[in-house]
Amino acid sequence: MHFLIWLFKLLWFLSLFCYRPPPPTAEPSFGDYSEEYDYNHPPTKLHTPGPPRLSPPLCDYDFCQHLQVPCSELRRASGCLCPGVSGPGVAPEPPSLRAIHTTETGASAHWCAPLSTVESYQLRYRPAGGDFVSGPALNSTFRLTAVTGLSPGQEYLFCIVASNWAGSSPTDDGGREHGPCRVGRTPSRQMPYAYVAAGLAAALVLLVVSALAWHFLCRRKKRFPRGARGE
């Protein structure tokens, strides 16, 4: 019995040496190279036969940087290592919509790239209870875009969609923290400052005029009290 337990422990111990990094997960860690891909500590020699080589450095690639040069180009230029991404034959994972800024009639969006091969991005938005409207297709270097023609004082669901030849990334209801969608509200139309200032000035003038008129009438009454007139 003791021997069996000992044997089991030995097998378990040996199995530790068989560990392989898991495949890329669906939930990428943005702005960071996913922990599963530790290029500084490549798998044991068992899995990488051949003479030992020095690991090239990681590419200076930012998932969230607007007009980021594609990592494949950085790799071609300097031989650096890119983070692992799914290939062009797989529909992209959803990008992470980081921020939505709204004005009365427009909105701008900032997002981060997914760990996928992306051909183009598109911002899609719909008012509460309405249909999706698609912005223009943007190439894979984009991380910022803006739309116009929104209605003031209206709630919208904004979604960023990544596409390649195999398909498009899914959208959701905007509830997920690093998800592809967010709810944003355009502010109600404000009265222009000029109108507000003109209104205040008119009120002030009216106040002064009525104060003067009141003062003038009272003085006239005092100077000519009733009954003292027409002697």
Ligand SMILES: *[C@@H]1O[C@H](CO)[C@@H](O)[C@H](O)[C@H]1NC(C)=O
């Ligand atoms: C993406 O679009 C920008 C702006 O239109 C352009 O400067 C850039 O060359 C394009 N990049 C690619 C890879 O098509």
